[in-house]
Amino acid sequence: MEIFNISGLREIDLSSNNLSGSLPPNIGSILPNIERLLLGELTNLVGTIPHSISNCSKLTILGLSGNKLSGLIPNSLGYLTHLQYLDLERNNLTSDSSLSFLISLINCRNLTLLSLYLNPLNGILPASTGNLSTSLTKVTASSCKIKGRLPNEIGNLRSLLFLDLSGNNLVGSIPTSIGNLENLQRFDLSNNKFTGFIGDYLCKLQSLGAIYFSQNQLSGSLPNCLGNITSLRQIYLGSNKLSSNIPPSLGNLQDLVVLDLSSNNMVGSLPQEIGNLKVATQMDLSMNQFSNAIPTEIGGLQNLAYLSLRHNKLQGAIPDSMSNMVGLEFLDLSNNNISGIIPRSLEKLQYLKYFNVSDNKLYGEIPSGGPFKNLSSQFFIYNEALCGSSRFSVPPCPSSSKHKSNRKKLLVVFILLVIAVAFVPITFVILWIRYRRDKSAPQQADSLSTIITERISYYELLQATNALSESNLIGSGSFGSVYKGVLRSGTAIAVKVFNLQLDAAFKSFDTECEVLRSLRHRNLVKVITSCSNLDFKALVLEYMANGSxxxxxxxxxxxxxxxxxxxxxxxxxxxxxxxxxxxxxxxxxxxxxxxxxxxxxxxxxxxxxxxxxxxxxxxxxxxxxxxxxxxxxxxxxxxxxxxxxxxxxxxxxxxxxxxxxxxxxxxxxxxxxxxxxxxxxxxxxxxxxxxxxxxxxxxxxxxxxxxxxxxxxxxxxxxxxxxxxxxxxxxxxxxxxxxxxxxxxxxx
Missing domain, CATH: 1.10.510.10 (Transferase(Phosphotransferase) domain 1)
Structure with missing residues (x-):
């Protein structure tokens, strides 16, 4: 570039342009007076950072982010003693295993920003990292393949406001010296392999606004003093091994916007103080072991848009107070032990788009107004006795019987008993006759005990699939073929017929029967029944209209x-x-x-x-x-x-x-x-x-x-x-x- 031949230049900013090329090897001699060099986000800036850049001795700002630079980060950067801003993020720059370029940067006593994000550094943070400029306010080195421990000396960087080391391979415990970083506002160690406890040292960080510790292996309890960091707005501690209660002191965090404790082993009741988090918009407490009832105080969270309590051991009823959570868009209470009815007052939640209460013990009518008009039937499956509109795939609710007399009720019970007494021997006789008659039939349905909804004979299968004709064939696999069929009732089915010329097909059939006998989930193909004898083995499956x-x-x-x-x-x-x-x-x-x-x-x-x-x-x-x-x-x-x-x-x-x-x-x-x-x-x-x-x-x-x-x-x-x-x-x-x-x- 001709521009690099203007030796008197003090500032170059060509960021975010459609430019290609590489940095001149002699950049230090042709730009001796440069103070600000900003070449970020160019279309195709390739090559290495020249060692001669150390001769640009007046440089205060060096921005090379978002390019395709490669090779080692030169140790000669340490000669830029006036450097304040070094942004090398999003390149393909590397270093030696001891990250020696960091040691060289100790000489840059005015450095306030260091950004290395998304470079494959693949080294260990040296203890001398703690000797970097005391003016350093921001360090980002996320997704840099940094390994080893976080050195205790990191606590010497007392001016830090922003520290991001996420997405690396850091191990061991978080050093207690972190408590010295009293000005720290954002602290991100997520997606590493940190172990050990979250100590009380964290509570010394009284300016902290955001903690990102998710996707580690941290264990033990949350420090009770966490509630004293009243500046906190975001807490991300999901996907760890935390095993305590939620400390009630968390209710002191009245500016908290996000609380994520998902995928841990946390126990106990949800504290009433959770209702004090009035400005929270997102709360994820899913995949834990929380028990007892949902506190009614939760209804005070009127700004909350996202609430997930799925996969816990919560009991009791859905609090009617949740109808006051007018900002809710996402509510997941699935896979708990919640009982009672779904409060009709939830129809008032006009912004609610996702409401999942599957796998609980709910009964009674599913509300049909407001947001319930657009909810999937899958959100209500596997409950005790829900009823309501047919679009929820539940039976209709029984009509009121308040005005029926006790005499009529007794009469109905008596009639049913009489019918039952008469029905049992008649049924026995019919079954015996049918057994004798069908004993000579070539094939007969063999039920999967816990998942059958009806019995289907071999002849019905032939009729439903046009005698297993090729026109009904919808797929073939290693052990057989699948045919589409339609029963006399009009129900579409898929019939998986096993190829018994293959020895493995026998085992495959037995395996599917054994496994599917005890499984039920909305995202598993449902087995209606099986049909089996020495010459024929098939599974009758729910038909999937849209294929694979x-x-x-x-x-x-x-x-x-x-x-x-x-x-x-x-x-x-x-x-x-x-x-x-x-x-x-x-x-x-x-x-x-x-x-x-x-x-x-x-x-x-x-x-x-x-x-x-x-x-x-x-x-x-x-x-x-x-x-x-x-x-x-x-x-x-x-x-x-x-x-x-x-x-x-x-x-x-x-x-x-x-x-x-x-x-x-x-x-x-x-x-x-x-x-x-x-x-x-x-x-x-x-x-x-x-x-x-x-x-x-x-x-x-x-x-x-x-x-x-x-x-x-x-x-x-x-x-x-x-x-x-x-x-x-x-x-x-x-x-x-x-x-x-x-x-x-x-x-x-």
Whole structure:
């Protein structure tokens, strides 16, 4: 660039322009008087940072963020003694294992900002980090592959306002010297591997506005003094191993906007003081062990838009006071032990878009006014005795019987008893005759005891499927074929007929029967019955009108947008979460892939095909098998050693999540390159290069925000695909992360 030959220049700002090239090797000699050099966000600035930059001795501001610079960060930066602002974030810059460039920066005594975010530094923070400028107010080094411990000397940087070391591989406990950073306002250590307790040292940070400690392995209790940091506005402690009550002192945080304690092991009652958090807009207490009733004081949170209490052990009724939470848009109370009725007063919540009370003990009428007009029936399943409108897939509520006399009631009971006494012997005779008659029939339905809704004979199956004709064939797999059928009642069914010429098909049939006997979840394909004898074995399944996810991804006649794809993958994640964590014995599916994800008429996803699934015994973390699943989706330990665990499903899910948003099959790559590597090389800057070209276009509205959402989804997928099973995220956390991303997507 000719501009670099003007030796008298003191300031250059070419940021955010369509410029290409590299920094001149002799930049220090041709710009000896430069004081401010800002070259961030250029189209194609490549190459290295020249060592000669140390000759720009008057430089106070150096901004090179958002480029494609590579190579080592030069130690010669330490000669820029007037440097105040150093921004190298979002490049491909590296360092040696001891991050020696940081040591050189000790000489920059006026440094106030240091940003290294998203560079693969791959080193250990030296203890001398604590000797950096005492004027330093902001340090961001997130997603830099920094490892080792956080040095105790970090507490010497007493002017720090902003410290972000998230998304690294830091281990050990958080040093108590952090308590010396009395001016700290934002503290982010999320997505690391910190262990140990959150100590009282945190309470010395009386200027703290935001704590981000989620996705670590922190344990123990929340410090009671946390409620004394009245400046706190955001607390993110989700996905740790915290095991205490919520301290009532948290109610003192009257400026708190976000409270996230999800996916921990927290216990006890929700404190009444939670009702003091009047300005809170988001509260996630899901995936814990909270018990007893929801406090009525929660109704005072009129600004709360998001409340998740799912997967706890809460009891009692839904407080009528929740109808005062006029700002609510999202309310999830699913998977608890909540009883009683759904208060009709909740119809007043005009902004409510998501209300899930499935898997509880509720009864009575489901309200039908206000926001309930648009809610899915799936939000009310698996309760005790809910009734109401047919669109909720519940029986109608019985009419009032207040005016019936006791005499009439006794008469009805007497008549029913008489009928029952007469019916039992008659039924016995009919069944005996039918048994004698059918004993000679070639085939007969063999029920799956706990999930049958009706018995269907072999002849009815033939009639329903046009004698298993090819025109009714809707799919084939390793162990048989699936046919569409229509019963005489008009009910559509899918009939999975096993190929008994294959020995493995017998085992596959028995496995599916054993596994599906005790499972029930909205995102698993429902089995109606089975039909079995020596010559014929079939499962009768609920028909999925929209076919498989694979069809929607790879057929030109179908299209799924970002929101639909994310919703489908959340459905599958919920199914796996149930299999791994919600059953008496964990179930490993072993063959998670798009062709085994089926879509009903409402585009709700259902996981199918349990033919090679495994049941883990009590206290059994993994087991060995010789059964091989589908290539491309198999976890390394499964393919190499035959070792399967729930983490194998997590790996397969991660691959499928990548496939869903890239529309690239995992088995179409050659050589050492694979789908997960291809994606990881492109994140986060080049997400546009890997995302399905049909999904987002350069002219689309809010393209940048939507690409950021897709990048977040792919980061979750890559966490699932870690080589080591121990480093893979569990399905509980995956569900939580994807649901939060879905909320972000809704805001795009």
């Amino acid at each position: 996810l694979e069809k929607y991804l790879y057929s030109h006649n179908y299209f799924l947008d970002t929101k639909q794809r994310l919703s489908i993958m959340i459905d599958v994640a919920c199914a796996l979460e149930y299999l791994h964590h919600g059953c008496s014995l964990p179930v490993i599916h072993c063959d998670v892939k798009p062709s085994n994800v089926l879509l009903d008429e409402d585009m709700v996803a259902h996981l199918s095909d349990f033919g090679i699934s495994k049941l883990l015994g009590e206290d059994q973390g993994d087991l060995y098998t010789k059964t091989i699943a589908t290539l491309g989706y198999i976890a390394p330990e499964y393919g190499q050693d035959g070792l399967v665990s729930t983490k194998c499903d997590v790996y397969s899910y991660g691959i499928m999540l990548l496939e869903t948003f890239t529309r690239r099959k995992p088995n179409e790559f050659e050589g050492d390159l694979c789908l997960k590597q291809w994606v990881s090389y492109s994140l986060p800057e080049a997400v546009m290069d890997v995302v399905d070209v049909n999904l987002v276009t350069p002219t689309g509205n809010h393209i940048r925000k939507e690409l950021d959402v897709v990048a977040s989804i792919m980061n979750v997928a890559l966490d699932c695909c870690a080589e080591s099973p121990a480093r893979r995220t569990n399905m509980k956390d995956i569900v939580g992360m994807l649901q939060k991303i879905k909320i972000q997507l809704s805001a795009c």
